[in-house]
């Protein structure tokens with residue numbers, strides 16, 4: 573059986589075909605312009621591919637409440653043209669197949685726990701640290717949605733002493749995304765993250781904010797593992813710094829075996845940046861099973 577997978581992002585739409593093992597058979601990238609241009613191109617790609625179902629991991633905020641009239645919509649995005657866009661409904665109508673829909677970060681998390689190194693774990697949090705910061709949450713084997721979906725990227729940070737950067741988030745300034753996203757790094761230091769690899773102070777500070785997020789996450793959700801993905805986390809030196817600073821902040825408060833093996837507790841994504849699209853395959857498989 574062939575499943576359709578869509579990783580819907582603000583700059584590009586990755587369309588792919590995958591099988592039940594998560595193997596990506598082919599994929600195509602379509603530029604995200606306006607919905608009336610981009611959505612028909614996506615539908616066109618999938619139309620003659622005989623897919624059994626479609627899975628969509630989507631940038632947000634999105635409506636995931638199946639009881640809601642706007643289920644499947646992108647809701648309040650600042651991205652021009654995409655506000656109140658019925659992305660899942662449109663593609664379901666055009667393609668006539670079961671359609672699974674979730675956030676891009678829940679998609680990545682699903683990819684990792686289905687096909688990646690975290691296979692089989694039931695309580696996992698996945699952060700993407702990139703242009704924005706987002707979190708996908710699985711608890712007791714289920715993706716967490718709640719009233720909307722997690723916006724852990726906007727948790728408020730305690731300012732690190734000596735850091736007077738104003739923050740990149742227009743809503744909260746000093747939230748996690750405001751202090752630690754790729755654009756925040758670039759604005760604070762005047763260079764792109766990738767050009768700052770050798771500057772230790774950049775990563776010390778970045779890790780100090782990420783560690784706060786780890787501690788908050790551990791205390792609230794008690795995950796068995798936290799996965800850190802996204803462009804900023806390609807700076808692999810961050811992992812050891814984040815692990816150290818997380819333990820330091822926890823200050824021996826929690827005595828559990830997971831936190832004694834930090835290399836297995838705070839980990840990089842394992843699917844070579846295919847976790848999002850592979851997760852979308854899993855969303856399709858689940859949608860198919862649900863409607864069968």
Ligand SMILES: [Zn+2]
Pocket residue numbers: 725726741742743744745747748749750
């Ligand atoms: Zn914010």
